[in-house]
Every structure is written in C-alpha cells, then in structure tokens.
Amino acid sequence: MGEFTEMTAAFSAISRFVDRRQRFFFPAPAVAVLFLIIVLPIVFNLYLTFTKWTVGLGQPQFIGFDNFVEAFGDERVWNGVKVMVYFSGASLALELFLGLMIALYFNRAFRGSEAVQAIYIIPFAATPVAVALIWRIMLNPEIGVINYMLTSIGLPPGLWVSSEHMVVPTLVMVDVWKWTPMITLIVLAGLKSLPQDPYEAARIDGANPLQIFWYITLPLIRPVLIAALMLRSLDNLKEFDMIYTITQGGPGIASETLYLYSYNVSFGFFKAGYGSALMVVVFLVVLVFNVLMNRLRRDASAV
Amino acid sequence: MANVILKNLVKRFNSVTAVDDLSLEVHDREFAVLVGSSGCGKTTALRMIAGLEPITSGEIFIGDTLVNDMDPKDRDIAMVFQNYALYPHMNVRENLGFGLKIRKFPKAEIDARVQEAADILGIHDLLERKPKELSGGQRQRVALGRAIVRKPKVFLFDEPLSNLDAKLRVAMRAEISKLHRRLGATIIYVTHDQVEAMTMADRIFIMHKGALQQTGVPMEVYAKPANRFVAGFIGSPAMNFIDATLVREADAWYIDAGEFKVKAPAAFNARLEPYAGRQVVFGVRPEDIAAHDPAADARAGNTLTARTDVVQTLGAEIFVYLTCGAHSLVALMEAPEQTLTEGQRLDVDLKMVKTHVFDRETSQTIV
Numbered sequence: 030m031g032e033f034t035e036m037t038a039a040f041s042a043i044s045r046f047v048d049r050r051q052r053f054f055f056p057a058p059a060v061a062v063l064f065l066i067i068v069l070p071i072v073f074n075l076y077l078t079f080t081k082w083t084v085g086l087g088q089p090q091f092i093g094f095d096n097f098v099e100a101f102g103d104e105r106v107w108n109g110v111k112v113m114v115y116f117s118g119a120s121l122a123l124e125l126f127l128g129l130m131i132a133l134y135f136n137r138a139f140r141g142s143e144a145v146q147a148i149y150i151i152p153f154a155a156t157p158v159a160v161a162l163i164w165r166i167m168l169n170p171e172i173g174v175i176n177y178m179l180t181s182i183g184l185p186p187g188l189w190v191s192s193e194h195m196v197v198p199t200l201v202m203v204d205v206w207k208w209t210p211m212i213t214l215i216v217l218a219g220l221k222s223l224p225q226d227p228y229e230a231a232r233i234d235g236a237n238p239l240q241i242f243w244y245i246t247l248p249l250i251r252p253v254l255i256a257a258l259m260l261r262s263l264d265n266l267k268e269f270d271m272i273y274t275i276t277q278g279g280p281g282i283a284s285e286t287l288y289l290y291s292y293n294v295s296f297g298f299f300k301a302g303y304g305s306a307l308m309v310v311v312f313l314v315v316l317v318f319n320v321l322m323n324r325l326r327r328d329a330s331a332v
Numbered sequence: 333m334a335n336v337i338l339k340n341l342v343k344r345f346n347s348v349t350a351v352d353d354l355s356l357e358v359h360d361r362e363f364a365v366l367v368g369s370s371g372c373g374k375t376t377a378l379r380m381i382a383g384l385e386p387i388t389s390g391e392i393f394i395g396d397t398l399v400n401d402m403d404p405k406d407r408d409i410a411m412v413f414q415n416y417a418l419y420p421h422m423n424v425r426e427n428l429g430f431g432l433k434i435r436k437f438p439k440a441e442i443d444a445r446v447q448e449a450a451d452i453l454g455i456h457d458l459l460e461r462k463p464k465e466l467s468g469g470q471r472q473r474v475a476l477g478r479a480i481v482r483k484p485k486v487f488l489f490d491e492p493l494s495n496l497d498a499k500l501r502v503a504m505r506a507e508i509s510k511l512h513r514r515l516g517a518t519i520i521y522v523t524h525d526q527v528e529a530m531t532m533a534d535r536i537f538i539m540h541k542g543a544l545q546q547t548g549v550p551m552e553v554y555a556k557p558a559n560r561f562v563a564g565f566i567g568s569p570a571m572n573f574i575d576a577t578l579v580r581e582a583d584a585w586y587i588d589a590g591e592f593k594v595k596a597p598a599a600f601n602a603r604l605e606p607y608a609g610r611q612v613v614f615g616v617r618p619e620d621i622a623a624h625d626p627a628a629d630a631r632a633g634n635t636l637t638a639r640t641d642v643v644q645t646l647g648a649e650i651f652v653y654l655t656c657g658a659h660s661l662v663a664l665m666e667a668p669e670q671t672l673t674e675g676q677r678l679d680v681d682l683k684m685v686k687t688h689v690f691d692r693e694t695s696q697t698i699v
Contacts, residue, residue: 226417229384234431234478235405244430248421 077305084299096306109287120204128212136220153210161274193283219253255326334395334485335360341390350376352542365533366522373542374522410479411488416471418463425459449477489521560695572661576614591657595633603699615688621663624679634682
C-alpha cells in the first residue's frame with residue numbers, strides 16, 4: 030500500500046514536470062530531426078573546411094585556413110568564379126529583362142491571353158533534369174534537331190555546348206528559356222497589384238507610354254523586380270542540374286562554375302575538406318549578393 | 333481659359349448606356365458642378381472630357397477645338413482625382429513638378445511654379461515628403477497643387493472631397509471656391525453631394541440616369557425644379573412627396589391627398605387646369621412646413637393635422653417627422669418654446685406658394 034502511494038506520487042511528480050515544460054517536450058522530436066538533417070551537416074561541413082580529408086583515406090586532418098589559401102591560388106577556382114559571373118550575370122540580366130517585358134505584354138488582357146500564359150509557363154513547370162537532357166540531345170552538333178533545322182534553312186550549324194566559346198551562351202539560353210516564365214509570373218503579379226490612378230494622372234500630366242513606363246511603372250515595380258532577382262539568384266548562382274546534365278562543366282572546364290568545381294572536388298576527387306571550403310565560398314557569394322539586393326529592395330520599397 | 337461644349341455625348345459600356353445624349357455648355361471661367369447620384373454618368377462624362385474614356389458618339393469642344401480624338405495630354409486640362417492619384421514613389425515637389433518636367437519646362441520655371449502653388453495651398457513644409465507620409469487633407473492639397481502648376485485651360489474635379497472627413501470637407505469647399513476666384517479658371521466639378529453643388533457652383537448641371545435633368549444657378553434649381561428628380565435631389569432634407577388628386581371646388585383648386593386637403597394658391601390655377609381630376613404628386617419642402625399659426629386666416633386652407641413621430645433637435649431648429657394617416661412628412665421648423673413630445677397631435681401650416689405639383693406619370697413639374 031505504501032509502495033503504491035509512493036509510485037503514484039512519483040508518477041504525478043513526473044507528469045507535473047512534463048506539464049510545466051510542454052513547450053520543450055512537444056517540439057523536441059521535430060527539433061531532433063532538424064538538428065540531424067540540417068544543423069549537423071552544416072556544422073560538419075564547416076568543420077571539414079578546416080581539414081584535409083580524402084574520403085576513404087584515413088581521418089580528417091586539421092589544417093586551419095590552408096584550404097582557403099589553396100583556393101586563392103587555384104586557377105580552376107578563378108575559372109569557376111569567372112564562369113559563374115559570366116553565366117549568372119548574363120542569364121539573370123536576360124531573365125529579368127525578358128521577364129519584365131513579357132509580363133508587361135501579358136498585363137494587357139488580350140483574346141486568348143490565359144491560354145498563351147498557360148503554355149508559356151510550361152518550361153518553368155518541367156523537371157530540370159528532364160529539360161536538360163532534352164536540350165542536350167537537341168543541341169548535339171551531329172544528331173541534334175537544332176542544327177538540322179539551321180542547316181535545312183541554309184544557316185551554318187553551330188557547335189553549341191561542344192565549343193569552348195559557345196558553351197556558356199548556350200547554357201544561358203537554356204536557363205533563360207526555362208526560368209524567364211518564373212520571373213514573368215512574379216512581375217506580372219506585381220504589375221497587377223499596382224495602383225491604377227497614378228497612370229491616369231500621368232496621362233493627364235502629359236506623359237507618353239514610354240515616359241509612363243520609365244517614370245511610373247519601373248519605379249513602382251522595382252521592389253518586385255529585385256525580389257524576383259533575389260529568388261532567382263538563389264538557384265542560379267548554384268545552378269547545378271542543368272549544367273551538369275548538359276556539359277558536366279565541359280568542354281574542358283569552359284562551363285565549370287565554382288559550384289560545379291566544388292562538387293567535382295568533393296565527389297570527383299573525394300577531397301572533402303577542400304570541396305567543403307569551396308562550398309563555403311559559394312555560400313558567401315550568394316549571401317553577400319542577397320544582402321546587397323535586400324538593401325536595394327528596402328530602399329526601393331520605401332516609397 | 334476656355335469654355336467647354338458637349339454635343340449629344342453618348343457613352344455605352346456594352347449594353348449599358350452611362351451617358352445618354354448629353355449636351356451642355358460650360359462658360360469660360362465658370363465654376364460648373366455636375367451633380368447626381370452615383371451611377372448617373374457624371375464621372376463618365378468628366379472622364380470623356382479628360383480623354384480618359386473613349387466617346388461612343390457625340391462631340392466635345394474645349395475652347396473652339398474639337399478634342400474627340402485628342403490625347404489627354406494635348407487637351408490642356410488638369411484633373412483632380414477622388415483618390416488623389418499621387419505618384420507614390422515621388423515626393424510632393426516631384427509630384428507637383430512631374431507634368432512640367434514631362435513637358436520639358438526649364439528647371440527654374442518648374443521651381444517657380446511649384447513654389448507658387450505651394451504658397452497658394454500652404455504646403456511648403458510638405459515638399460520633401462512622400463504621399464504616404466501625408467494626411468488625407470494634405471494629399472488633397474497636393475493633388476490640387478499638381479493641377480494648379482500646369483495652369484491649364486480647364487480644371488476637372490472628380491469628387492475631390494468625398495474621401496475627407498466632414499469638417500475638412502467644409503473647409504476645403506471654401507478653399508476651392510477661393511481658388512477658383514484667384515485662378516479665374518474654368519472648372520468642371522463632379523460630385524454626388526448636392527450641398528457641395530449648391531455652395532460652390534456658379535451653375536449646377538443635374539444628371540440622372542445618364543441624362544441632363546436641369547441646368548441653372550443654385551437658387552433657381554432649388555426654387556424651380558424641372559422635375560420630381562431634381563426637386564428630390566436638391567435640398568436637404570429632401571422634399572416631401574405625397575400622392576394626391578387635383579380637385580376643383582367652387583372657389584379654387586384643391587390638392588386632395590385623402591387624409592388631408594389643401595388649397596392651391598390662385599397663382600397655380602392656370603397651370604393646374606389641364607390636370608383636373610388627375611393623379612399628381614404634391615411636393616413640399618421640410619422648411620416650408622411650420623407650426624400652425626392661430627392668428628392666420630382660417631380660409632387659407634393650408635393647415636393639416638398630423639401626429640409627431642420623431643423629433644430631432646438641431647439647436648435653433650428641429651426636425652419633426654410627422655404622420656398624417658398613411659402619409660409621412662419631414663418638417664424643419666424653428667424650435668418652439670414648448671418642447672414637442674413624440675406622438676402628440678400637431679397642426680402645421682404649409683407655405684403653399686412654395687409647394688410644387690408634379691405629373692405622376694412623367695414626373696415633370698406642373699407648378
């Protein structure tokens with residue numbers, strides 16, 4: 030009997046303890062999972078950054094900042110930065126420009142505009158690797174349909190991704206084809222939410238359509254443009270599946286972005302320490318770019 | 333400055349006719365108020381004058397120029413919008429100067445005109461602010477300023493005061509009137525508020541269902557409404573309408589409303605003659621109903637017995653809601669010495685010479 034009371038007392042003490050700390054107990058499983066799949070890999074990656082470790086050959090060795098020093102002198106790193114700036118600069122600029130233009134076009138309702146918009150969205154909705162595979166086949170200089178079409182109308186065939194000089198522009202073209210619709214969608218939503226009366230005021234004030242675009246639409250839509258650019262840049266700066274599927278960074282290293290190089294270092298050469306360090310560099314580039322953009326966006330939306 | 337002429341102006345949206353054969357002339361330097369209830373086509377008419385709305389048919393002249401196919405920017409007009417329509421990303425200075433900048437005015441001229449407008453409207457302190465940092469009244473001033481700097485031939489106002497609170501609205505009414513005198517400009521002002529129309533207009537244009545009902549100086553449309561719509565629209569509180577029959581008795585015409593019968597003044601006789609025995613609508617303004625004066629001539633036949641329903645005190649005056657059988661009437665009277673109680677019997681006199689009789693079928697004024 031005495032034992033029973035003691036047990037009951039112990040149970041109720043435990044249950045009181047749990048009750049009072051519900052806010053810790055209930056999220057605990059989720060926190061544990063997040064810790065395992067997000068925090069731990071990041072921490073491990075940061076740790077590897079300071080080590081020399083070839084996967085499968087012994088333990089990671091602590092080498093301080095040597096990986097970053099090595100990266101600084103690595104020509105392939107500089108090539109990667111160059112390709113990244115070239116590819117991302119060109120594709121982001123084109124996507125933003127075309128996205129805005131097409132959004133402006135779609136913003137004026139016309140017969141069948143909904144159907145056209147639906148078709149226009151398809152590239153954006155398609156699976157990236159599948160899209161890349163099909164482009165790779167189409168771009169093949171020997172059997173690809175693109176050269177077939179060019180030659181059949183009397184134009185010279187191109188080497189496309191087989192040419193050192195044409196590979197990045199070609200990848201930019203594919204990226205623009207796939208992702209401009211996303212920018213369009215975001216900008217179109219922004220355009221539709223703009224106030225209408227300033228436009229009438231501007232017409233009365235004497236502005237022509239070009240002036241209305243320049244003085245009214247562009248400033249008003251700027252925060253949306255920057256937000257779309259940020260969103261797109263997150264993926265674009267570490268574009269992987271499309272480039273990897275089509276060129277694997279080739280020919281040679283002509284389309285090897287920093288991100289692709291860090292992948293090759295880690296999973297091609299199994300140099301996990303150095304690869305991690307390069308990954309951190311990519312991360313810093315994305316971070317700095319977006320912090321700058323966000324500041325720009327805040328200035329722009331402070332109307 | 334210029335006059336504005338509309339000739340047989342029509343606007344259809346699909347099957348809906350918003351403006352129906354509207355013809356009118358606004359004189360040079362006139363303050364014209366287009367007034368009517370919402371959906372009467374007044375704003376559509378204004379937007380057609382501005383060039384923001386294509387014309388279905390008809391002609392618009394500003395000055396002596398046919399402007400039908402002219403862009404808004406070439407019509408030399410300025411417009412003040414109901415929602416101000418300020419450029420949200422520009423500060424007040426840039427908002428005011430935008431129209432001049434677009435028209436390639438020299439910088440010094442723009443600065444001078446912005447200063448001048450800021451002086452007139454007292455918005456000097458706001459010049460560097462963005463619209464969202466301004467109150468409704470301040471935004472309204474900026475919108476006015478943007479129109480003023482352009483020095484256009486014609487100002488168009490689209491319900492500019494309807495988003496302001498009551499007190500500010502009264503103050504702005506006076507300011508806009510002053511502005512009109514100072515600028516000596518032609519103004520076309522659209523409003524649904526008949527008080528605005530009465531207080532500000534040189535001439536009122538009353539619209540209903542897309543068509544012009546009556547044009548005239550404020551007192552004229554108040555005293556001599558052309559039809560039942562105008563009679564009910566102008567004046568606050570609105571005129572009382574009572575279905576009645578015209579009957580001729582030995583000495584005079586009587587307006588017989590069943591529950592009461594009042595004698596029409598002799599001056600009405602000639603006009604009433606053709607309507608003998610016909611169904612009419614009798615109209616009497618609240619301010620033309622007074623408490624019965626026992627000293628008055630009993631043969632005047634203008635007294636009716638009613639019961640008070642609700643009494644509202646304004647101070648010097650009172651609103652009395654009366655019932656007389658099935659009829660209800662509102663009266664605006666001087667506050668009596670003895671407080672009226674609700675539900676009491678009250679004899680009232682009608683100022684018969686000020687009353688109106690309308691044709692029940694056509695709604696046109698008979699007298």
